[in-house]
Amino acid sequence: MSDGLRLDLHVHSTWSPDSRLDLESIVGRLSYMGLRGFALTDHNTVAGHRALAALRARHPEYLFVPGVEVSTVEGHLLAYGLSEAPPPHRPITETIEWIDGRGGVAVVAHPFRWTHGVGRRVATGAAVPALETRNGHNSELANAKADLLAAQRGLGSTGGSDAHELRDLGRTFTEWPDRIESVDDLLEGLRHGRTAAAGPSLPIGGRVRLSARNALLFVGRGFRSV
Numbered sequence: 720m721s722d723g724l725r726l727d728l729h730v731h732s733t734w735s736p737d738s739r740l741d742l743e744s745i746v747g748r749l750s751y752m753g754l755r756g757f758a759l760t761d762h763n764t765v766a767g768h769r770a771l772a773a774l775r776a777r778h779p780e781y782l783f784v785p786g787v788e789v790s791t792v793e794g795h796l797l798a799y800g801l802s803e804a805p806p807p808h809r810p811i812t813e814t815i816e817w818i819d820g821r822g823g824v825a826v827v828a829h830p831f832r833w834t835h836g837v838g839r840r841v842a843t844g845a846a847v848p849a850l851e852t853r854n855g856h857n858s859e860l861a862n863a864k865a866d867l868l869a870a871q872r873g874l875g876s877t878g879g880s881d882a883h884e885l886r887d888l889g890r891t892f893t894e895w896p897d898r899i900e901s902v903d904d905l906l907e908g909l910r911h912g913r914t915a916a917a918g919p920s921l922p923i924g925g926r927v928r929l930s931a932r933n934a935l936l937f938v939g940r941g942f943r944s945v
Contacts, residue, residue, distance in 0.1 A: 729879020752889030875912030891918030
């Protein structure tokens with residue numbers, strides 16, 4: 720990509736029930752990972768957006784994108800540029816319309832993950848400008864399937880680490896070919912599919928560790944999904 724702009728578009732913080740990441744620790748890691756910023760995409764909440772705005776004031780050198788990962792009937796959906804969270808547990812078509820109607824940008828999250836992924840049929844028909852084709856918690860096969868489908872549909876590709884722990888931040892990321900000056904520029908690039916995804920998938924050892932961690936958290940939440 721021409722200017723090397725990279726952002727991690729899928730990051731969870733302490734406002735998610737399954738994450739312990741605080742915003743300052745995320746910022747402290749950005750330059751080390753070669754990132755110009757990140758999107759805060761906590762589960763079904765924008766409670767962290769006020770803190771994100773304060774972070775932007777303290778760190779004008781970075782770009783911070785307000786986002787949310789919403790649970791739909793079919794699976795998880797990422798939304799960017801919203802000031803409120805979409806109602807959870809609604810059909811994905813209805814949720815995408817809700818996001819579009821409020822000026823946000825919807826991207827299907829990890830479509831081929833066996834948990835919380837929407838699957839091929841839904842991802843093929845979803846009215847979105849991009850698919851998340853590089854998820855830092857996915858297997859290479861799941862990411863490759865998403866990448867192929869995005870290419871077949873002529874959609875943009877996004878990458879995000881899906882980080883819930885600091886060591887995962889920036890494993891995968893999104894790149895922009897255009898000159899970017901603001902979050903509005905970033906959102907415009909997403910709307911028009913002018914993004915690409917990069918970064919390695921999670922190897923088998925990491926997926927085993929992640930599965931064990933998620934199982935413990937699931938039990939701790941009283942067997943409630945996110």
